[in-house]
Amino acid sequence: MSALLEVRDLVKTFGVGDAATRVLRGLSLTLEAGEMAALLGPSGSGKSTLLTILGTLMKPSSGGYTMLGQDLIAAQDSELTAFRNLHIGFVFQFHNLLPDFTALENVIFPTAVREGRETPSARARGRDLLVRMGLEERINFPSVKLSGGQKQRVAVARALMNGPELVLADEPTGNLDRVSAMQVMDLIAQINREEGTTFLISTHDEKIADLCRRRIVVGDGLVTG
Amino acid sequence: MLYALKIATRYLTASKAQTALLVLGVAVGVFIFIFMSALIGGLAEFILARTVGDLSHITIEAEAVDPAILISPEGHVLAVVEKARVRTASLADAETFVPLIAGVAGVNAVSPQITGAGFMTRGAQVSQVGVTGVEPGLESAILDLDGYMVQGTARLGAGLVVLGQKLADDLALRLGQTVRLQSSGGVASVLTLSGIYATGNGRMDESSVFVSLSTARTLFALPQGVTRIEIKLRDLNAADTTALRIRALTGLDAVPWTDGAAQLMEALDAQAQTGYFLKTFALITIVIGVASALLLSTYRRRPEIGIMRAMGAGRGFVIFVFVTQGALIGLMGGLSGAALGYSALLPFPTRDAFRAGTLPLDITQGSYGLAIALTVIGAIAASILPARAAARVDPVTAIGQ
Numbered sequence: 273m274s275a276l277l278e279v280r281d282l283v284k285t286f287g288v289g290d291a292a293t294r295v296l297r298g299l300s301l302t303l304e305a306g307e308m309a310a311l312l313g314p315s316g317s318g319k320s321t322l323l324t325i326l327g328t329l330m331k332p333s334s335g336g337y338t339m340l341g342q343d344l345i346a347a348q349d350s351e352l353t354a355f356r357n358l359h360i361g362f363v364f365q366f367h368n369l370l371p372d373f374t375a376l377e378n379v380i381f382p383t384a385v386r387e388g389r390e391t392p393s394a395r396a397r398g399r400d401l402l403v404r405m406g407l408e409e410r411i412n413f414p415s416v417k418l419s420g421g422q423k424q425r426v427a428v429a430r431a432l433m434n435g436p437e438l439v440l441a442d443e444p445t446g447n448l449d450r451v452s453a454m455q456v457m458d459l460i461a462q463i464n465r466e467e468g469t470t471f472l473i474s475t476h477d478e479k480i481a482d483l484c485r486r487r488i489v490v491g492d493g494l495v496t497g
Numbered sequence: 498m499l500y501a502l503k504i505a506t507r508y509l510t511a512s513k514a515q516t517a518l519l520v521l522g523v524a525v526g527v528f529i530f531i532f533m534s535a536l537i538g539g540l541a542e543f544i545l546a547r548t549v550g551d552l553s554h555i556t557i558e559a560e561a562v563d564p565a566i567l568i569s570p571e572g573h574v575l576a577v578v579e580k581a582r583v584r585t586a587s588l589a590d591a592e593t594f595v596p597l598i599a600g601v602a603g604v605n606a607v608s609p610q611i612t613g614a615g616f617m618t619r620g621a622q623v624s625q626v627g628v629t630g631v632e633p634g635l636e637s638a639i640l641d642l643d644g645y646m647v648q649g650t651a652r653l654g655a656g657l658v659v660l661g662q663k664l665a666d667d668l669a670l671r672l673g674q675t676v677r678l679q680s681s682g683g684v685a686s687v688l689t690l691s692g693i694y695a696t697g698n699g700r701m702d703e704s705s706v707f708v709s710l711s712t713a714r715t716l717f718a719l720p721q722g723v724t725r726i727e728i729k730l731r732d733l734n735a736a737d738t739t740a741l742r743i744r745a746l747t748g749l750d751a752v753p754w755t756d757g758a759a760q761l762m763e764a765l766d767a768q769a770q771t772g773y774f775l776k777t778f779a780l781i782t783i784v785i786g787v788a789s790a791l792l793l794s795t796y797r798r799r800p801e802i803g804i805m806r807a808m809g810a811g812r813g814f815v816i817f818v819f820v821t822q823g824a825l826i827g828l829m830g831g832l833s834g835a836a837l838g839y840s841a842l843l844p845f846p847t848r849d850a851f852r853a854g855t856l857p858l859d860i861t862q863g864s865y866g867l868a869i870a871l872t873v874i875g876a877i878a879a880s881i882l883p884a885r886a887a888a889r890v891d892p893v894t895a896i897g898q
């Protein structure tokens with residue numbers, strides 16, 4: 273396996289002066305292509321902070337970040353937007369879907385926003401992904417009417433829409449009951465096996481972490497295990 | 498961008514009641530704009546028709562020749578010729594100019610006239626009158642004499658006279674009876690009363706008489722030329738420029754009606770200013786309404802904007818989504834406001850039928866296109882601030898992990 277991404281000596285400080293909080297204190301991490309890793313650590317340890325930095329939604333205070341051979345620290349906002357669109361998928365815990373759009377419209381958003389319109393081929397791929405997530409009955413359902421578990425499966429489908437190398441999931445099952453959580457995790461594991469997509473999943477749930485082949489534990493702003 | 502348009506329309510249709518209210522608000526603003534345009538335009542039209550409608554729009558008058566003065570080489574005035582009691586000045590070659598002036602663009606009618614003063618006597622009654630000699634057929638070219646007739650006809654001819662109701666009463670004169678008219682130059686002729694008018698203008702009904710141009714020639718001993726040329730235009734607002742053109746063409750001193758109407762023009766101008774003021778306020782209201790509604794929507798949709806940004810939507814895309822919403826609201830509000838304004842103005846009389854006591858709303862002066870265009874531009878301008886706020890939304894805090 274080759275390195276998909278590498279972060280070196282990440283420091284992230286929020287606020288200034290006495291109010292400053294050092295969340296990341298020189299964290300280094302390498303993710304190989306095709307990995308499925310759980311991100312563990314106590315609340316407030318900086319898991320979400322790390323995921324948003326890896327997702328190029330936020331820049332670290334200092335440190336290096338390269339993914340697919342590109343220096344993502346030096347990149348401009350517009351370059352990062354395009355990079356995210358093509359190479360990184362997200363699954364968040366809350367506020368995942370656009371409420372005024374159907375399941376399918378949500379799934380194909382990443383392709384439509386790049387191509388400037390919803391193409392038939394994008395629709396076909398979106399439908400395939402939703403079928404794969406077991407949502408063939410809900411393809412044209414308004415997203416607000418979906419259950420929590422269905423919403424997260426739509427979010428996973430959307431994260432995969434542009435065939436990204438990396439999917440970052442921040443407590444994707446945090447809101448779900450055990451059955452729904454396992455359903456979502458099984459789908460993620462299946463995609464990881466079949467497509468080789470790299471997943472980094474933050475969670476507090478040991479059972480979820482057990483489904484991942486690697487465990488990354490953060491504490492005190494560093495990787496501790 | 499088609500996709501941004503789709504998202505913008507979806508946002509607008511997602512909260513139908515809110516969008517409908519917003520569009521209605523914009524439409525009311527547009528309605529006020531159109532109503533004000535029609536009212537100010539109609540009022541100006543009405544006032545002008547009332548005050549200038551019966552006047553000559555451009556007048557060419559024979560220049561009274563200045564009395565000669567004989568001055569010695571030392572500068573003393575040696576002799577002064579008294580100003581003649583009878584005006585002898587005339588536009589001698591008027592005949593050649595009349596067709597030329599009639600050919601000028603915007604000219605509706607050209608009426609060569611001979612005017613002068615005289616006395617009308619019937620039995621012991623004597624009245625001082627102003628005589629206007631008009632070419633038969635052109636009686637109603639300037640003043641709508643036909644429209645004011647109460648008895649007989651306005652049609653002039655040899656030996657005929659048309660005069661006002663008041664004068665007829667003063668002289669106890671009835672249609673078909675004869676009356677003696679003596680000019681200030683002493684020439685007299687006996688004329689038959691063929692028509693009586695009532696304009697409502699006291700002075701005019703009391704002391705103006707109309708005869709044919711040939712009768713006037715005899716009375717004022719003017720075998721050729723005229724003393725005055727009155728010109729009626731299709732658009733009385735074009736008087737200044739048309740007068741200049743006639744001056745250039747003929748070398749005659751063509752005077753537009755506006756020359757003596759500075760106060761009227763000032764009043765109309767002030768009225769138009771008031772109109773602009775109110776219309777500007779209507780537009781400002783629209784802009785503020787649209788801006789605040791969109792700003793609220795931006796705030797409400799922060800998490801979604803964050804999601805879109807995370808999924809690879811650029812700042813430009815987000816700006817486009819919100820500006821498009823503004824443009825759509827402006828367009829819908831503009832169109833419905835214009836339709837509303839037009840249908841509200843339909844029941845009012847047209848500009849030719851304005852009457853005192855009713856609002857002179859001119860449906861043709863609603864500036865519908867301008868209202869719609871300004872509203873769309875205003876709504877787009879109003880959406881820029883919310884759109885920029887939306888584009889600045891930080892995905893991390895908006896998604897609220």
Ligand SMILES: Nc1ncnc2c1ncn2[C@@H]1O[C@H](COP(=O)(O)OP(=O)(O)OP(=O)(O)O)[C@@H](O)[C@H]1O
Pocket residue numbers: 286287293295313314315316317318319320321322898
């Ligand atoms: N924008 C911010 N400004 C200031 N402090 C912040 C900000 N974002 C995060 N923090 C702080 O950084 C620390 C790490 O937060 P983070 O959300 O990364 O933790 P986490 O490991 O994801 O926790 P949890 O398991 O509860 O989700 C916390 O102490 C938090 O208060």
Ligand SMILES: [Mg+2]
Pocket residue numbers: 319320321442898
């Ligand atoms: Mg977190």
